[in-house]
Amino acid sequence: MALEMYIGVDLGGTKTKTVLATGNLEIINEKTIATRMDSEETIIQGIFETIDAVKGRKVIKAIGVATPGQLNREAGIAIQAPSMGWHSVPLTRLLSERYQVPAYIENDINVAALGEFSCQDESLNNAVYINVGTGIGAGIILSKQVFLGNSGTAGEFGHLTMEPGGPLCKCGNRGCLEAIAAGPAIGARATQWARARQDSSMHALALQRELSAKEVAEFARGGEKLAIELLQETGRYLGRAVADLVNLYDPGLVIFGGSVVLNSPDIWEAMLAEVKMRLMPIIYAQTEFAKARFKGDSGAIGAVVLAKQKTN
Amino acid sequence: MALEMYIGVDLGGTKTKTVLATGNLEIINEKTIATRMDSEETIIQGIFETIDAVKGRKVIKAIGVATPGQLNREAGIAIQAPSMGWHSVPLTRLLSERYQVPAYIENDINVAALGEFSCQDESLNNAVYINVGTGIGAGIILSKQVFLGNSGTAGEFGHLTMEPGGPLCKCGNRGCLEAIAAGPAIGARATQWARARQDSSMHALALQRELSAKEVAEFARGGEKLAIELLQETGRYLGRAVADLVNLYDPGLVIFGGSVVLNSPDIWEAMLAEVKMRLMPIIYAQTEFAKARFKGDSGAIGAVVLAKQKTN
Numbered sequence: 001m002a003l004e005m006y007i008g009v010d011l012g013g014t015k016t017k018t019v020l021a022t023g024n025l026e027i028i029n030e031k032t033i034a035t036r037m038d039s040e041e042t043i044i045q046g047i048f049e050t051i052d053a054v055k056g057r058k059v060i061k062a063i064g065v066a067t068p069g070q071l072n073r074e075a076g077i078a079i080q081a082p083s084m085g086w087h088s089v090p091l092t093r094l095l096s097e098r099y100q101v102p103a104y105i106e107n108d109i110n111v112a113a114l115g116e117f118s119c120q121d122e123s124l125n126n127a128v129y130i131n132v133g134t135g136i137g138a139g140i141i142l143s144k145q146v147f148l149g150n151s152g153t154a155g156e157f158g159h160l161t162m163e164p165g166g167p168l169c170k171c172g173n174r175g176c177l178e179a180i181a182a183g184p185a186i187g188a189r190a191t192q193w194a195r196a197r198q199d200s201s202m203h204a205l206a207l208q209r210e211l212s213a214k215e216v217a218e219f220a221r222g223g224e225k226l227a228i229e230l231l232q233e234t235g236r237y238l239g240r241a242v243a244d245l246v247n248l249y250d251p252g253l254v255i256f257g258g259s260v261v262l263n264s265p266d267i268w269e270a271m272l273a274e275v276k277m278r279l280m281p282i283i284y285a286q287t288e289f290a291k292a293r294f295k296g297d298s299g300a301i302g303a304v305v306l307a308k309q310k311t312n
Numbered sequence: 313m314a315l316e317m318y319i320g321v322d323l324g325g326t327k328t329k330t331v332l333a334t335g336n337l338e339i340i341n342e343k344t345i346a347t348r349m350d351s352e353e354t355i356i357q358g359i360f361e362t363i364d365a366v367k368g369r370k371v372i373k374a375i376g377v378a379t380p381g382q383l384n385r386e387a388g389i390a391i392q393a394p395s396m397g398w399h400s401v402p403l404t405r406l407l408s409e410r411y412q413v414p415a416y417i418e419n420d421i422n423v424a425a426l427g428e429f430s431c432q433d434e435s436l437n438n439a440v441y442i443n444v445g446t447g448i449g450a451g452i453i454l455s456k457q458v459f460l461g462n463s464g465t466a467g468e469f470g471h472l473t474m475e476p477g478g479p480l481c482k483c484g485n486r487g488c489l490e491a492i493a494a495g496p497a498i499g500a501r502a503t504q505w506a507r508a509r510q511d512s513s514m515h516a517l518a519l520q521r522e523l524s525a526k527e528v529a530e531f532a533r534g535g536e537k538l539a540i541e542l543l544q545e546t547g548r549y550l551g552r553a554v555a556d557l558v559n560l561y562d563p564g565l566v567i568f569g570g571s572v573v574l575n576s577p578d579i580w581e582a583m584l585a586e587v588k589m590r591l592m593p594i595i596y597a598q599t600e601f602a603k604a605r606f607k608g609d610s611g612a613i614g615a616v617v618l619a620k621q622k623t624n
Binding site: 125126138140142147148149150151152153154155156157159160161164171172173236240243244245247248249250251252253277278279280281282283286287 | 452473563
């Protein structure tokens with residue numbers, strides 16, 4: 001019997017990455033294009049184009065799609081993707097009609113969690129995937145499946161309140177983890193700190209424009225003390241939130257992805273030290289902390305896992 | 313066919329409460345005695361005595377036991393119950409041998425969660441039960457079952473870090489929710505506050521001895537401003553932690569038990585106001601907050617549910 005094939009689509013704000021893979025997650029073909037943000041139609045045409053390119057004349061069993069923002073899973077509708085500027089697109093219906101196979105949609109962080117989980121030991125049932133980039137979110141895997149909670153919003157890790165009177169978050173609350181430790185928040189805080197500190201090598205640049213989290217990490221690699229201090233502080237905030245999450249879920253494994261946490265050893269080390277300090281030794285000892293393996297591929301591979309789980 | 317019968321035992325630090333109930337959770341007989349803390353033997357003799365009393369000559373299908381502290385579920389062993397002063401008691405084996413039916417053991421907060429969940433609507437799959445008393449803990453119900461996490465420690469709600477440099481907790485961390493908002497912490501903080509405030513009607517008593525959380529709640533009912541202020545602050549801490557938990561689990565329903573949260577309207581109202589302020593409106597709107605219904609009975613009823621779930 002021929003191996004069953006699946007399509008996995010990772011629809012991001014800048015790139016659309018699509019793979020054709022076997023049920024064993026072996027990638028047969030892949031195609032990445034820039035997401036054409038002009039309109040809903042151009043985004044969807046881009047998806048079709050990548051699927052046509054990787055599929056060729058192969059027979060597929062199902063399609064999985066990772067999308068940012070909120071969605072209506074049962075109706076297969078992407079309700080709101082701020083980075084995409086779209087509302088209520090019946091994505092899975094459009095895909096099912098064109099390719100005559102079932103199509104499934106899931107939030108990008110949850111799909112990345114499935115992707116990263118797929119390369120873990122078979123004996124593992126639970127894990128949490130934490131992404132720290134432009135935003136902060138978590139995908140919760142329980143019994144090898146995405147855990148959605150009662151209404152599909154489980155894993156709002158970026159909105160844990162870390163400082164009751166802290167900086168205003170996009171969600172309306174103050175002091176959310178995302179408003180302190182996501183990339184834009186790191187850049188904004190570094191700019192503020194550097195403007196007030198003439199002795200910092202970030203000072204001149206900060207007077208001209210906002211620093212980015214990437215630049216702060218570069219300054220830190222160059223030995224800039226203020227940058228290191230800020231990234232360590234950021235790591236401590238992340239670590240405290242991770243300890244809270246481990247206390248509540250006892251996940252056994254926490255996988256970290258996203259540029260902010262993967263590109264800064266200062267954040268990584270301060271985060272893990274804080275986690276260790278906050279957790280009871282018995283709970284710390286039973287939890288593993290790892291970096292994402294697939295990085296940019298976890299979305300597309302996770303979308304294949306999603307399609308496979310839904311059709312088996 | 314005769315209805316199947318189960319025994320549920322709620323083994324507490326002060327009382328042992330045992331019920332005989334049908335699979336429909338109708339209580340046929342119940343017996344409560346003071347837990348005889350002299351030794352492991354006297355505690356276990358007390359359990360036997362209550363079971364003998366409620367069982368009579370009825371045929372039972374299984375026994376469920378709620379115990380405080382850590383336990384080894386597979387071996388049926390209570391490893392550590394600080395309030396009981398015991399270690400490694402093979403409780404389920406002793407019960408199975410004597411009554412010739414399977415016996416199951418679970419942490420008291422998790423069992424109370426099962427008990428409270430049993431009187432909810434059939435359509436409900438998930439809920440969280442939060443107990444705020446001498447300690448603070450949460451029992452997580454997912455797919456109608458206790459969620460244990462990877463190593464059995466899920467739901468360590470009392471050890472969320474609320475104040476990174478706050479009061480030392482028994483667990484070794486600083487600023488845990490339990491070190492701020494559990495009964496003893498409320499009493500200790502009230503004593504400290506009242507000693508420094510001659511204008512408070514708690515002042516004279518606080519100079520003599522430590523206040524209890526119960527006394528603080530009584531002062532607040534009498535209109536004492538410092539007590540009200542302290543309970544409202546406590547409610548805000550609890551609310552912030554509850555919002556974190558809802559963000560991570562999206563449980564749909566949060567049930568509150570325990571004397572601290574049930575006996576103080578100041579805590580209750582400040583807590584719910586804080587939850588509302590912290591959560592995104594869409595998440596707040598999809599979550600219900602309720603007080604425990606069974607109160608003192610949730611442990612024994614939950615132990616019956618445990619026995620029934622494990623044998624069906």
